[in-house]
Amino acid sequence: MADFFEGLRFVDGELQLDLDYVRGRCVKTSIRVRQDGALSLETRGRGESARFWIDRLKGKKGLQLVS
Numbered sequence: 001m002a003d004f005f006e007g008l009r010f011v012d013g014e015l016q017l018d019l020d021y022v023r024g025r026c027v028k029t030s031i032r033v034r035q036d037g038a039l040s041l042e043t044r045g046r047g048e049s050a051r052f053w054i055d056r057l058k059g060k061k062g063l064q065l066v067s
Contacts, residue, residue, distance in 0.1 A: 007019045015037050019027040032040040041054070 003019075003022045004017070009016045009018070014015070015033040017031040019029050019048050021027065026045065028044040030040075030042040034040075
């Protein structure tokens with residue numbers, strides 16, 4: 001949580017989260033939430049990983065381990 005809160009800011013009426021590297025792992029993600037509820041998610045150098053999180057936010061299930 002400390003890493004999350006370190007990148008969290010409230011600027012010009014927007015809630016902003018900017019992460020680059022977290023504990024040595026490449027995250028490179030920016031999230032903006034405006035007062036009207038509009039959300040902006042930007043990833044850099046992460047391939048299609050943002051789609052995974054959008055699907056999770058929509059309630060879709062990702063890959064699951066089958067034993």
